[in-house]
Amino acid sequence: MQIIQTDVVIIGGGGAGLRAAIAAAEADPECRIALLSKVYPMRSHTVAAEGGAAAVTLPEDSLEQHFQDTVAGSDWLADQDVVDYFVSHAYQELVQLERWGCPWSRKADGTVQVRRFGGMKTERTWFAADKTGFHILHTLFQTSLKYPNIQRFDEFFVLDLLVAEQQVAGVLAMQLSTGELFHIQAKSVVLATGGAGRVFHYNTNGGIVTGDGMALAYRHGVALRDMEFVQYHPTGLPGSGILITEACRGESGVLLNKDGYRYLQDYGLGPETPLGQPENKCMELGPRDKLSQAFWHEQQKGRTGDYQGHAVVYLDLRHLGCDKLNERLPFICDLAKSYVNVDPQHQLIPIRPAVHYTMGGIQTDVQCHTAIQGLYAAGECASVGLHGANRLGSNSLTELLVFGKVAGMEAARHARQSRAVPEAALKAQCQEQLQQLQARFGERQKDTVAGLRREMTMAMEQGCGIYRDAAGMQQCLDTLQALKQRYQQLKVGDRSKVFNYELLQHYELGFGLDVAEAMCASALARRESRGSHQRLDAGMNSRNDSDYLQHSLASYQADGSARISYQQVNITKSAPAARLYGAAQSKEA
Amino acid sequence: MEKTLSIVRYNPELDSQPHSQSYQVPVDNSTSVLDALLYIQEQLDPTLAFRWSCRMAICGSCSVMVNGIPKLGCKTFLRDYGDEVLLEPLAHFATEKDLVPDINVFLQHLQQVKPYLINPEQSEQPHKQSPQQLAKYRKFANCINCGLCYSACPQFGLNPEFLGPAALTLAQRYNLDSRDQGKAERMPELNGKNGVWGCTFVGFCSDVCPKHLDPAAAVNQGKVASATDFVISMFKP
Amino acid sequence: MTEQKVNSSSTPKPYHSELSAFWWLKHRYYLLYMLREATVLPLLFFLGCLMYGLYSLSQSEQHWLGFVAFMQQGWVIALNLLAFVASLFHAKTFFELFPRVMPLAPAALMIAGQWLATLGVATVLFLMLGAG
Numbered sequence: 001m002q003i004i005q006t007d008v009v010i011i012g013g014g015g016a017g018l019r020a021a022i023a024a025a026e027a028d029p030e031c032r033i034a035l036l037s038k039v040y041p042m043r044s045h046t047v048a049a050e051g052g053a054a055a056v057t058l059p060e061d062s063l064e065q066h067f068q069d070t071v072a073g074s075d076w077l078a079d080q081d082v083v084d085y086f087v088s089h090a091y092q093e094l095v096q097l098e099r100w101g102c103p104w105s106r107k108a109d110g111t112v113q114v115r116r117f118g119g120m121k122t123e124r125t126w127f128a129a130d131k132t133g134f135h136i137l138h139t140l141f142q143t144s145l146k147y148p149n150i151q152r153f154d155e156f157f158v159l160d161l162l163v164a165e166q167q168v169a170g171v172l173a174m175q176l177s178t179g180e181l182f183h184i185q186a187k188s189v190v191l192a193t194g195g196a197g198r199v200f201h202y203n204t205n206g207g208i209v210t211g212d213g214m215a216l217a218y219r220h221g222v223a224l225r226d227m228e229f230v231q232y233h234p235t236g237l238p239g240s241g242i243l244i245t246e247a248c249r250g251e252s253g254v255l256l257n258k259d260g261y262r263y264l265q266d267y268g269l270g271p272e273t274p275l276g277q278p279e280n281k282c283m284e285l286g287p288r289d290k291l292s293q294a295f296w297h298e299q300q301k302g303r304t305g306d307y308q309g310h311a312v313v314y315l316d317l318r319h320l321g322c323d324k325l326n327e328r329l330p331f332i333c334d335l336a337k338s339y340v341n342v343d344p345q346h347q348l349i350p351i352r353p354a355v356h357y358t359m360g361g362i363q364t365d366v367q368c369h370t371a372i373q374g375l376y377a378a379g380e381c382a383s384v385g386l387h388g389a390n391r392l393g394s395n396s397l398t399e400l401l402v403f404g405k406v407a408g409m410e411a412a413r414h415a416r417q418s419r420a421v422p423e424a425a426l427k428a429q430c431q432e433q434l435q436q437l438q439a440r441f442g443e444r445q446k447d448t449v450a451g452l453r454r455e456m457t458m459a460m461e462q463g464c465g466i467y468r469d470a471a472g473m474q475q476c477l478d479t480l481q482a483l484k485q486r487y488q489q490l491k492v493g494d495r496s497k498v499f500n501y502e503l504l505q506h507y508e509l510g511f512g513l514d515v516a517e518a519m520c521a522s523a524l525a526r527r528e529s530r531g532s533h534q535r536l537d538a539g540m541n542s543r544n545d546s547d548y549l550q551h552s553l554a555s556y557q558a559d560g561s562a563r564i565s566y567q568q569v570n571i572t573k574s575a576p577a578a579r580l581y582g583a584a585q586s587k588e589a
Numbered sequence: 590m591e592k593t594l595s596i597v598r599y600n601p602e603l604d605s606q607p608h609s610q611s612y613q614v615p616v617d618n619s620t621s622v623l624d625a626l627l628y629i630q631e632q633l634d635p636t637l638a639f640r641w642s643c644r645m646a647i648c649g650s651c652s653v654m655v656n657g658i659p660k661l662g663c664k665t666f667l668r669d670y671g672d673e674v675l676l677e678p679l680a681h682f683a684t685e686k687d688l689v690p691d692i693n694v695f696l697q698h699l700q701q702v703k704p705y706l707i708n709p710e711q712s713e714q715p716h717k718q719s720p721q722q723l724a725k726y727r728k729f730a731n732c733i734n735c736g737l738c739y740s741a742c743p744q745f746g747l748n749p750e751f752l753g754p755a756a757l758t759l760a761q762r763y764n765l766d767s768r769d770q771g772k773a774e775r776m777p778e779l780n781g782k783n784g785v786w787g788c789t790f791v792g793f794c795s796d797v798c799p800k801h802l803d804p805a806a807a808v809n810q811g812k813v814a815s816a817t818d819f820v821i822s823m824f825k826p
Numbered sequence: 827m828t829e830q831k832v833n834s835s836s837t838p839k840p841y842h843s844e845l846s847a848f849w850w851l852k853h854r855y856y857l858l859y860m861l862r863e864a865t866v867l868p869l870l871f872f873l874g875c876l877m878y879g880l881y882s883l884s885q886s887e888q889h890w891l892g893f894v895a896f897m898q899q900g901w902v903i904a905l906n907l908l909a910f911v912a913s914l915f916h917a918k919t920f921f922e923l924f925p926r927v928m929p930l931a932p933a934a935l936m937i938a939g940q941w942l943a944t945l946g947v948a949t950v951l952f953l954m955l956g957a958g
Contacts (some may be wrong), residue, residue, distance in 0.1 A: 039640070040696070043648040098715040101706030101766065103723060103730050110717030133648055135730065142704045154696075177685055178838075206642035239619075241737075242645045335645060336666055339619070449633035477722050494636045496602050498838055499686040502635040540801075601838030658851060664947040683840035691840045743856060790923060791859045806926035813927060 001181045001430065006034040006151070007415040008408075009171050009186040009296070011158050011213055014039030014131070015381025015400035016407070017192035018140035019550065023408030025147040031412045034184055036153040036173055036206060038504075041141045045206045046400065047477040049133025050245035050331065052125035053397035055090035057114050063087045070395060071574045073287050074388025075121045076549065077226065079570040082366045082385040085403055086395075093401035095111035096127050101364050102139040105328075115328075115375040116250040117394045119287035119322075119581075121280055125394040126354065130245050130331045136397060156182065160433050161189060161375065163220050165420070168374040172433050176504065180499025181437075182428055187418040188374045188411035191217060191362060192404065195380035197230075198306065199516040200355035200464075201457035204236050204243040215511035217362045222370045223553040225383035225567070226360035226513070227525035228533045232466050233390055234291035236354030237339055239309035244332055244351055246393040248317055249284035251328050256314045257298050258305035260581040261312070266295040269582040276319050286581045289390040289532040290352040297465045307340070314348035321345075353466060357396065359387040359532065360522070363553065363567075368407035374414050378407035385551070385570070389531020413581055418503050430558035440506055442491030449505045452490060452514070456483055460516055464523055468535040473509050473524040480517045486558060487513060518554035521562040526552060545576050592616045592667055594625055596637070597677040598687050603810075607684065616667045622676065623651050623662035626688070639688035646799055649735035652679050653688050659740035661799045681739055681746040692736050698732070698752045701778055702760035707771025722767040729762035729807050731800045738794035738804050744787050752778070754794040754804035761807040764814060776818050778785040785811035862919050865912035872909035875902070917944065 008024050010017045013035055021035045056066050065326065066087040071078050098104055098112065105113045105127050117125040128135035145149055155176040162170045162183070170185040193213025196206035218224050234255075235244040249255070254275065257263045262283065265272045269286040273279045284291075295313060298304050304311040317325060317332075322345055327332055329344075336342045336349050362377040364370050364384050370377055378384070379400050386399055456479075464475020487510060496500040527536050528544035550566040557563050591613050599607040612633055614625045623641055623719045630637050641651040644663045651662035654677040656670065667674065738754035739745050745753045752805075760779055764772045779785050795805040795812035850856040875897065882893035896902060923942040925933035 039642060039650065040692075040734075043642050045643070045648075047648050048643050048645060092713065096712060096713050099706070099708075099712070101763070102650075102766065103727055104715070106720050106723055107716055108720060110719045110722075112715055131647070131731070134733070136732075138730075138732075142699075143706075145703075148706055149612060154693075175692075203737075206644070206648060208642045240644060325753075332645075338646070346659045427824050444635075448631075448635065450635070496636070496686075498601050499638040499689050501630070501638055601840065607841060680843075681845070683842045685840045743845070743849055746849065764880050789859075789863075791856065792923070793855045793859070796855065803926060806929075809923070809927040811930075 001183055001434075003392070004182055004184045005036070006032040006123055006184060006186050008033045008188045008190065008411045009184055010035045010040040010192060010408070011037075011171065012044070012154075012192035012241045012379070012381070012413075013039070013141075013154075014044030014194055015046035015136055015140060015397065016190060016404035017041075017044070017190070018137070018144050018295060019401050019404030020190045020378060020408030020411065022140065022144055022147065022194055023149050023151060024412040025149050027409045027412040028416065029149060032323070033150045033417060034153055034186065035144075035150055036156045036158060036171070036184070036226040038155060038157045038176070038212070038512050040154050041144075041152070042138060043208070045209050046137040046397075048204070048206060049397055049513075050243060051117060051247040051250065052115060052127035052132045052394045053094055053136065053401070054117065054120065054124050054392070054394040054539055055094045055126060055398055056087065057091065057112065057124050057126070057555065058472045061124055065121050066090070066124060069119055069121050070386070070392055071388075072577075072579050073390055073392040075543065076545075076571070076574070076576040077388030077391055077530060077569055077578060078553065079231075079366070079385030080574060081570050085366055086386055086399065088397045089402045091350055097136060097401065099317045100139050102135050102141045104243060105129060105311065111538055115118075115247060115275055116278060116280055116285055117392070118249065118285050118291070120394070121139075123280070125180055125247075125250065126163070127247065129327070130247055130329045133397060136400075138517060151182075151387070157507065158216065158435065159507065160429065161216050161220055162221070162426045162429050163372055163375075164421045164429075166372055167421055169421035169426055172430055176499055181434065181501060183426070186417040188376065190368075190407045190411050191377040191381050192379045193381045193409070195358040195361075196512065196515045197355045197358065198275060199460050199512045199519070200230070200458060201461045202236070202241045203355040204233055204241050205355070210508040211358075211381075211515035212508060212511045213377070214361055215514040217370060217372075217375065217377065218514055218556045219552070220372060221500050222372060223363045223555050224360060224518045224522075225551050225553055226388070226522070227358070227519040227554050228464075228526050228552060229359035229387070229389050229531055230355055230464065231288055231357040231532050232292035232361060233356030234288055234295060234353050235351040236356070237335070238307040238312050240339060241354035241371065242335060242339055243314060243356070244335065244349060245329075246288070248329060248332060249278070251320060251324065252278045253315050253320070254284055254319045256316055257303040258313075259303060260521040261303075261533070262293055263298050263303065264291065267297065268584065271296070271583055275438055279583055281456060288356075288393060288579065292466050294536060295353050305350065310352060312350040315351050316348050317344040318346060319586040329336030330480060350558050357391055357509045359383070359389065359391050360422045360511060360519075367410050368403055369410065374411075374418055376407040378403040383551075387535060408538070419569050424477060440495075440503065441495050444493035445489065447490050449490065449492075449502060452483055452487060453509050454503070456480065456509070456513060456516055459483075460475040460520070464520055467534045467536050468523055470524065473520055477517065477520045477524060480513060481561070482519060484513050494507050503545045514560070516583040518562045521564055522554050523570060525564040549576060592625075592670070592707075593673045594700040595673060595675045596688070597675075598637070598697060599678075599684050601688060604716070605679035618668050620661065620667045621663050621771055622649050622653065622655055622667065622674075623756050624666045624786060625667060626676075638686045647733060649733035652690075652735045652737050652740070654678065654740065654783060659797045661735060661737070661738040664799055678824055679736055679740045681749075682736070683723060683741070685796055692734070695736050695739055695753065695755065698756040699759060699796075700804050701752060701773060702756050703775050703778075703794045704759040704763060705758075706763065706766065706769050708768055709770070712811070718767055720806075725767070726762045728754070729758050731802055732758060737797045739797060741797045743791060744771075744789060748783070748787065750783045752783055754788075754808060757788070757811055758783055758802060758804040758807035761814075776815065779811055780815050780818065788812070836944040862916060868905060868909035868912045871905050875906065
């Protein structure tokens, strides 16, 4: 085992991790930063974000409006001090990215162009064509190359956090190319490992989005917060789940059922807006939870079409015309052609909801601190309290930047002040992990990693989908617990050291099972409907503020199961009210 | 329908030479090479090593040689091939295992060209940049770092020190950016013996680029810049 | 940013394959490239002829007649024809590459422009020869 000494370890090389690394490097040029990622940073899933990043930009817009949209979008489950901090730091972060070279799309006068996005009252979404996440990630990665104090550990997989006396002291990681273990000592650790969409079967996420960081923190006693809130993106490609950006609708794309009817007007989002004239927060520009729920209802009514055995509705972009499609949505045209053989200029794109984003995550405060001293979390793996029960599109790319920076600066600050943790305690932890690693190898039995993973993802799909009920969730929870038992006996047959993907996936599955259980247990405990968590059970199909205007906290128990408790939501200025979209909101205003 | 995938495998802990192994995979009209590899790993042989993540041709992980041509696995469909398909690790890179190439040399080359905006000016407002100025470099900013162009480039194959298509394209991307002032810092690397003049305009890199960046054009635009730079330097005291 | 280098003797070695001297036979694209590069060979022969002719001109009439006789041989004509075709092929590839390197106008326009210019220069030269 190699031992490496450093000051700050950042786990994850996506948007949040890179932003944190740069922030730490700039905060303290003496600070030694180790950036660990299980893939090369530019492979991180930030790369797949398409639509854009939100910040108040136009003169007619205001921080207050962005705040209101985000809080209402969250179904009042966002912490309002956090939202305040977020909206007021959003613009400067997008400008910072511009100063680092991000190729934001422009208006003719050379200023930055903004586009409409779902649930946003005003145009405030910055974009780089329809590859915004790609450009943000590459800009950050390339910029990070400037800083000599950022040391990269590409294709290193973290097996465990090293924690003693409630203080983090580093990580134990495996270098995938050699199978060698590294004990990396650090005073601060930032988790920036992304979401856990891969615990569901149909999702827009890359194969790497397995919830590793969430499980790492969870197993050390840090609560996972609001895990029941899983966002279904309304427009994924059938089967693969490949993402078709919300920007399509921002650019005036419309959704049709199999009869060619714009069905969203039946679900509190109407009246129908004229083709080519979208209105903010109306029809197709409603929030993602409402749109995915509308799909479910259409499916119940038998008004969805069929694409190779998948129920679908249709995204119509034909009226945008060739030039606009090429300028604003070139990647979407390419994806539609490659993966469903559709030319959006002339044909409808079949789409259906797919799991996209985990609103919940590792509980942190507004400064990204977790319950463990020196341990921080940022980005999708964290629950800083921004998204509540439903995230608005284009808030998450900005979140990576705003809170990635906070986490990096805090980690660097903490590293300067912190004292060393006793070596002995860490050695024992490393030894234990080493034994656990050895115990994973053995003769393959009937169960395989891929087989168990499939059972997990299908169970989540059935029990924790767009609409949920007690029986379904209970069954899902039982299945997950049974899978965890079987997981204990699951062996890795491949004993090779170099790029042992069977071993890697074995670890990922273990992490995923813990995260999935936290999701399901949190969902079962929330006996109301709010945002993306919708229940069919009698008496639970509407919001219940008197009992559930609270964050759920899933805590890891010694026996491996999740215990659920609740935490007050921080409400500063916006009292809970009805969430209104379409005509209803304008009446209200 | 089934097709036979013949995969060149190499396990550095056991093998001294790569060898090929065949697998039968079910295929339909939408099966990509990546889908087939995942099928093999999940159903037939969990020891098969390859990189992948996004499945939508944007993360650049799943590069592989398909019948001798560098391709993205997720964007190459078996419907376009015969009954037997040969998969090999990316050419011109060392192979770590099976279909996993060692791309560290590529990352070093990227770093060598200083691929970031160099501009000491501080401001809290964005630069202005017209759509025309953006259009000058935008295409070259779309590189996903998949490495296919390095596998297509015989000059890189002959001389791994050659900076190669993607790195030189990225240099050109920043040199063309109206916000950048770092060209003078990048030119020595581009003028050097492993810089733009190592390219002989074979042009295959542009052919295999999954994002149609035309790296060969970028590199040769770099030659024009390098020549201009040389002429100007002759007249400088 | 620096990258982690790990030195350990037990690490298994990646497999390096050498590029053979016949790499250019591997596929059509490389073969076409080599063909483009090889156009220089017949052109060298043509240049040699040209030099020989100029030299003969500066010598005696006898010498010049010797040169003309040499040029009239079948194989010399064949080689010069080959050089002509090679130069056209090279021009074609060059004209197509040029707009990508110096994107001054739409590529098709630039390619057409270059062919027109070539034709123009050739015509003028022929007319001058005829007039002479």
